[in-house]
Amino acid sequence: MRHAISVLLQNEVGALTRMTGLFSTRGYNIDSLNVAPTNDPSVSRVTLVISGSDWAIAQLNAQLAKLVDVVNIHDMTLGPHFERELVILKLKLATGGFAGVLSLAKRFGAEILDDAQNSCTIQLTGKLGEIDAFIEEASQIGTLSAVARSGSVAVSRGEVALSTYSRDHRLTG
Amino acid sequence: MRHAISVLLQNEVGALTRMTGLFSTRGYNIDSLNVAPTNDPSVSRVTLVISGSDWAIAQLNAQLAKLVDVVNIHDMTLGPHFERELVILKLKLATGGFAGVLSLAKRFGAEILDDAQNSCTIQLTGKLGEIDAFIEEASQIGTLSAVARSGSVAVSRGEVALSTYSRDHRLTG
Numbered sequence: 349m350r351h352a353i354s355v356l357l358q359n360e361v362g363a364l365t366r367m368t369g370l371f372s373t374r375g376y377n378i379d380s381l382n383v384a385p386t387n388d389p390s391v392s393r394v395t396l397v398i399s400g401s402d403w404a405i406a407q408l409n410a411q412l413a414k415l416v417d418v419v420n421i422h423d424m425t426l427g428p429h430f431e432r433e434l435v436i437l438k439l440k441l442a443t444g445g446f447a448g449v450l451s452l453a454k455r456f457g458a459e460i461l462d463d464a465q466n467s468c469t470i471q472l473t474g475k476l477g478e479i480d481a482f483i484e485e486a487s488q489i490g491t492l493s494a495v496a497r498s499g500s501v502a503v504s505r506g507e508v509a510l511s512t513y514s515r516d517h518r519l520t521g
Numbered sequence: 522m523r524h525a526i527s528v529l530l531q532n533e534v535g536a537l538t539r540m541t542g543l544f545s546t547r548g549y550n551i552d553s554l555n556v557a558p559t560n561d562p563s564v565s566r567v568t569l570v571i572s573g574s575d576w577a578i579a580q581l582n583a584q585l586a587k588l589v590d591v592v593n594i595h596d597m598t599l600g601p602h603f604e605r606e607l608v609i610l611k612l613k614l615a616t617g618g619f620a621g622v623l624s625l626a627k628r629f630g631a632e633i634l635d636d637a638q639n640s641c642t643i644q645l646t647g648k649l650g651e652i653d654a655f656i657e658e659a660s661q662i663g664t665l666s667a668v669a670r671s672g673s674v675a676v677s678r679g680e681v682a683l684s685t686y687s688r689d690h691r692l693t694g
Contacts, residue, residue, distance in 0.1 A: 506635065
């Protein structure tokens with residue numbers, strides 16, 4: 349099963365490497381990951397997506413929680429949550445191909461960032477299935493020369509959720 | 522100086538850890554990073570943001586290019602490029618605070634995902650300065666209980682750019 353996991357990580361040199369190392373040591377490939385600052389300068393927030401049995405992922409999360417850099421872990425997929433992803437695509441177009449791009453952008457609510465001669469850059473933020481469908485349809489209009497995806501960004505739905513594992517008062521929401 | 526670097530990375534267990542390990546070994550903290558699949562199943566695309574002198578970052582990139590997992594590196598900040606970021610915020614609101622959220626969302630073109638009682642989830646995709654300003658203004662309306670940012674997603678502007686370092690025909694766009 350696919351799991352989207354939020355981790356609050358101490359903003360220290362090497363913290364991300366120690367965290368991803370725990371996955372690779374156990375033979376897990378991370379499907380997507382993003383890490384960026386929060387409003388607390390000492391803490392970064394990670395969203396990572398990984399596939400495995402619920403049992404195996406729970407074990408992994410328990411191991412992660414023991415890392416000194418990990419403040420808090422919450423497996424978003426265990427409860428109601430929002431997931432969104434940003435993608436920027438670059439398409440090489442044949443002559444006349446731009447009409448197809450306009451129609452695609454309109455249908456998905458995507459934004460055209462750049463339309464150089466025979467090349468076009470488009471941005472979309474959406475749910476998981478939408479992003480996959482958008483990339484698939486774009487690849488039928490032109491040749492994808494760049495596919496830059498943010499990976500899933502996730503927060504729990506509704507009131508602030510208590511974390512799955514925590515040794516700190518801070519919450520991952 | 523701030524550098525946004527795109528890396529095409531072999532989609533192998535441990536590749537991300539080997540890459541981030543190179544930064545931490547040299548004492549560099551990564552400001553933000555995202556990694557996700559591309560249209561080529563064997564290759565993932567990373568956008569990472571790091572600060573350092575132009576000379577030091579060029580040295581780091583040359584080291585990165587020697588890693589067996591690295592297909593291609595392009596320092597986007599060396600030329601014209603697009604950078605966008607996605608953020609999902611969760612705000613705790615005092616009674617009557619929702620009017621401020623509506624006004625904020627309208628001004629920034631943000632999307633309200635959820636407005637539970639006294640809590641609100643908002644999503645915005647924008648340029649770097651916009652995202653920072655949005656988070657700052659949101660923090661004045663309510664209490665931030667979650668700040669989930671994707672980190673910068675970057676592609677070069679215009680026609681496909683040749684990479685800074687490459688040992689492969691694939692381009693990072």
